[in-house]
Structure formats: structure tokens, C-alpha cells
Amino acid sequence: MKCPFCGYAETQVIDSRITNRGFVVRRRRYCPKCNRRFTTYERIESIVKVVKRDGRKEDFSREKLIRGILNACNKTSISREDVERIADDVELVCRAKGEVKSKEIGELVMKKLRRLDKVAYVRFASVYKKFKAIEDFEKEIEKLSK
DSSP: OOOTTTOOSOOEEEEEEEEGGGTEEEEEEEOTTTOOEEEEEEEOOOOOEEEOTTSOEEEOOHHHHHHHHHHHHTTSSOOHHHHHHHHHHHHHHHHHHSEEEHHHHHHHHHHHHHHHOHHHHHHHHHHHTTOOSHHHHHHHHHHHHO
């Protein structure tokens, strides 16, 4: 692994830990040339297919999932760790199925966000459900109030 600071190719692994329920290996590395440390993560390549609304299939993207959740959680009480936990849970469900509809992923995320932060939930729902008018927001907020 190349050092991100100086580009030296012979970095050393100082520590390895398994995280995210065994799907990720976190490695602390050391560069003997510039004496700096950095962290890398190894994760399994996606073997999950997501079936989109129009029937197309694409590889599951954890990064895309996290981006969508982070957009909904901007300036809310939800931390990056909470977002990572949601992504872990969703990814675990998807891996167990092998192929999953995008609708199922959206429903899982909304279920988790609803418990954590109502504002983030409504933001995510507005994109996921493609709200077109203020009435769509009102209906969703009314459901939350019950």
C-alpha cells in the first residue's frame, strides 16, 4: 500500500482489526520513509444486485447509500457513526438476499431514520418518494404525528 503522504510503496501494517460484523478489516499502517501513520479499510466487493424501479440492475453501492443518508441528515442530531450503523444494517440485509429492490432499501433506511430523527426521515422520504408538492410533505408529517 502506497503512503498517501510521500508515495513510498513499502508501508508496514501496525495493527489489524475486524469491524462491521466481519465485513471490513481496518488496518493502521506506518511509512518508514516519512514516519507517518494512516488507516486503510478493506471491504468485500459488492456481490449484491439492486433492482431499480425501471427494472435495471446495478451493483449495491455502500458509498451511494451513505451519501443519500448524509444528505437527509445534514444539520440534524444524527452522527456519522449513526449513518454508518444504518448503512451496516442495510448492507447486511442486502447481502443476505443477494438481490434486492431499491424500494426495499429505501424502506429500510426510512424505518431506521424514523426512529432516530423525524426531520431526517422526512427529508429522506421526500427524495425517495419523489414528493412533488407541499401536500406530500403535509401527509408524511401527519403520518409521523400519529
